[in-house]
Amino acid sequence: MTELDRSRLAALLEREQMAFVRTHPRSGERFAASEQSLFGGVPMSWMRRWPGGFPVVVARASGARLRDIDGNEYVDLCLGDTGAMAGHGPGPTVRALAEQSTRGLATMLPSEYAAWVGEELARRFGLERWQLTLTATDANRFAIRIARSLTGRPRILVFNHCYHGTVDETLASLDGEGRVVARSGNVGPPVDPAATTRVVEFNDEGALEAALSQGDVACVLAEPAMTNIGIVPPEPGFHDALRRLTREHGALLVIDETHTISAGPGGFTAAHGLDPDMLTIGKAIAGGVPAGALGMRAHLEARALGDADADYVDTGGIGGTLAGNPLSLAAMRATLGEVLTDEAFAHTVPLAARWAEGVRAVVAQAGLAWHVTQLGCRAEYLFRAETPRTGSEAAAARDPLLEDYLHLAALNRGVLLTPFHNMALISPATTEADVDRHTSVIRETVGALVGA
DSSP states (O other), X not given: OOOOOHHHHHHHHHHHHHHHHHHOHHHHHHHHHHTTTSGGGSSSGGGGGSTTSSOOOEEEEEBTEEEETTSOEEEESSGGGGTTTTOBSOHHHHHHHHHHHTTOSOOSSOOTTHHHHHHHHHHHHOOSEEEEESSHHHHHHHHHHHHHHXXXXXXXXXXXXXXXXXOGGGSEEEOTTSOEEEOTTOOSOSSOGGGTEEEEOTTOHHHXXXXXXTSOEEEEEEOSSBOBTBOBOOOTTHHHHHHHHHHHTTOEEEEEXXXXXXXXXXXXXXXXXXXXXEEEEEGGGGTTSSOEEEEEOHHHHHHHHTOTTOOSSSSSSOOOTTTTOHHHHHHHHHIIIIXXXXXXXXXXXXXXXHHHHHHHHHHHHHTOOOEEEEETXXXXXXXXXXXXXXXXXXXXXXXXXXXXXXXXXXXXXXXXOOTTSSEEEOOTTOOHHHHHHHHHHHHHHHHHHHTO
């Protein structure tokens, strides 16, 4: 396999950074001005993750395209890290938002779309009862609280290198000795994560059983395939074991479909016949408008609402003044009903396969030991020869310098990839030409890297 010349890589990255600064002067000026008032110079600090020294400032986003204030146009394969998986400004969603904006934005009362949204989520994912939130983080937080209340147990279990939003209990990982510690970079963890969380590796049935057998786990919170450390698919039989072991040991199973809705209209759960007790989702279901949802089995709802000591209507820790607002509901009604349909996935999933095959061809020609994984309309490459089995294996394959080069080189050539991953997401508005443009770009940038 081809060995990368690290000095060549550093020189190529420096060249791309100089080109970025030269072609994005107005974005650079806006960033400098923003540093005087915004924390880190950006509306939210993770926007600093983009390579180049500062993020581009967007002037317009439409369909699968972005245009920045310097006039540069991009094929957007990031799509708001799934928030815009339906494409930017899909027509039905935009029309629904415009109509609802004249009828009220925040009422703290149900709108006419509430029942339809609940019924559609139940149809897609198979869980009978739904609660609406503003984010998947909120949905995960509420699921954990409900699980603790129902089971009387203090801990949750997550998989090493997972990400479930800014939920304190999930920002935990394993150290080199197998101990639960705060995830590297965790800002101000309120308590020692070992007091709230058990952590095991994904696909490790033995470690999962050992952790659950201690009898203190209220729920397992899991993506059905890990996505935030690189795509780590479940091995054959793992989900069967996960479901069996949670039931045997009295823990609830919560599946987080926020990213894995890329697997199909009902996410990985419907595509692979999973049977969770609760399910959380966010980002994509409202076409970019803040929204999330928590689904649960009807018998859990009955137990929860039958608990006289649990306050679900005021200060019990479940809810939010703007949760379930009519604007989000209108957006969900339009996005689920008219945009992220079966027909949409029939378009996007083959395009993701086309993207993956394009990358595989480039990697093979260059003699690089990289692997490409597809999850529905999402695909990603990792710097290792085989599919990772665990989050730790995926993490070990990360190469920040190489990622910065590939992402920035793509951006400079008009293709936007998710900055946290080497990931492409396909929207209903994405075309074969968009996918082929990425293939052309990665062929050029990898060729420069290996001296071809």
